[in-house]
Amino acid sequence: MADTIRVELNGKERDVRAGLTVSDLLDTLDLEPGLVVVERNREILARARYDEVVVRDGDRLELVHFVGGGA
Amino acid sequence: MMNPERSEPLVIGGEEFRSRLIVGTGKYADSAVMVEAIRASGAEMVTVAVRRVDLDRSEGILQVLDPSEFFLLANTAGCFTTDEAVRYARLARAAGFNEWIKLEVIGDAETLLPDTQATIEAARVLVGEGFKVMAYTNDDLVTALRLEDAGCVSVMPLASPIGSGLGVVNPYFIREIKRRLSVPVIVDAGVGTASDACITMEQGVDGILMNTALAGADDPVAMARAMRYAVHAGRLAFIAGRMPAREIAVPSSPTGGMLG
Numbered sequence: 001m002a003d004t005i006r007v008e009l010n011g012k013e014r015d016v017r018a019g020l021t022v023s024d025l026l027d028t029l030d031l032e033p034g035l036v037v038v039e040r041n042r043e044i045l046a047r048a049r050y051d052e053v054v055v056r057d058g059d060r061l062e063l064v065h066f067v068g069g070g071a
Numbered sequence: 072m073m074n075p076e077r078s079e080p081l082v083i084g085g086e087e088f089r090s091r092l093i094v095g096t097g098k099y100a101d102s103a104v105m106v107e108a109i110r111a112s113g114a115e116m117v118t119v120a121v122r123r124v125d126l127d128r129s130e131g132i133l134q135v136l137d138p139s140e141f142f143l144l145a146n147t148a149g150c151f152t153t154d155e156a157v158r159y160a161r162l163a164r165a166a167g168f169n170e171w172i173k174l175e176v177i178g179d180a181e182t183l184l185p186d187t188q189a190t191i192e193a194a195r196v197l198v199g200e201g202f203k204v205m206a207y208t209n210d211d212l213v214t215a216l217r218l219e220d221a222g223c224v225s226v227m228p229l230a231s232p233i234g235s236g237l238g239v240v241n242p243y244f245i246r247e248i249k250r251r252l253s254v255p256v257i258v259d260a261g262v263g264t265a266s267d268a269c270i271t272m273e274q275g276v277d278g279i280l281m282n283t284a285l286a287g288a289d290d291p292v293a294m295a296r297a298m299r300y301a302v303h304a305g306r307l308a309f310i311a312g313r314m315p316a317r318e319i320a321v322p323s324s325p326t327g328g329m330l331g
Binding site: 029031037062065067 | 094119260283
């Protein structure tokens with residue numbers, strides 16, 4: 001299992017393939033990149049960087065989107 | 072007849088809206104009903120919340136609501152601190168639609184009343200970062216003035232607590248806030264039915280934001296239609312200028328010319 005890393009994804013630990021980019025990760029999760037905002041270690045990632053940013057062991061990732069809401 | 076939706080646009084932060092009704096997208100049992108209700112309300116601006124993607128069954132609001140049809144106003148609902156609200160606002164902006172945010176910092180979980188000090192702090196930070204901030208607040212004039220000073224494009228006092236449907240509990244303070252502020256005043260939260268919306272607009276405010284009044288009605292689409300008319304009616308009545316209220320009867324037919 002040397003080629004997997006452990007990340008925290010939306011508050012839950014998850015093992016993912018080492019070398020995975022953010023784009024790969026969203027693809028794996030079947031998420032549309034245009035509808036999701038990614039925060040990594042409390043820093044928002046620009047969408048243009050999803051292809052180049054590689055997920056690292058111990059990363060804390062938050063994937064958020066818009067849901068119904070009023071006040 | 073004058074139609075306020077056509078002749079007198081609502082301008083917030085340089086953006087023109089024909090409708091003075093802003094609606095939320097929460098608490099609908101059915102998303103098709105939600106879209107139909109929003110269309111029936113005539114609202115152009117709709118609020119959305121920012122939440123974690125549910126990785127087991129991901130459905131966001133944009134799967135059902137076309138962002139080219141409506142102006143999306145993301146909120147910071149559920150945030151209890153300045154830092155949290157700023158974080159949510161930044162995430163909302165990164166979604167890439169606009170730099171607008173409906174700022175809410177809640178101070179008490181039971182009443183959902185705002186933490187006004189934290190709201191003012193968050194407003195300053197976000198305005199400094201280039202956000203167009205519409206700030207939810209209580210019906211306190213001094214807080215409203217501070218939020219305007221902080222650079223908010225709109226101040227949004229509550230009519231009564233979020234989701235309560237109690238209507239406007241303090242019309243005097245709502246009028247005072249409207250009288251003293253230059254930015255648009257949008258009453259946010261507490262409107263329960265059409266008469267509440269009408270009375271709120273009769274105070275002279277620029278618009279109303281509502282969610283539960285529609286989502287919680289037996290027939291949200293019909294209530295949305297009623298609210299559209301009520302907002303119109305209240306606006307027209309305000310512009311028309313009401314007669315003075317008197318605690319005595321004054322006949323409206325001639326007192327002379329009666330038969331002998």
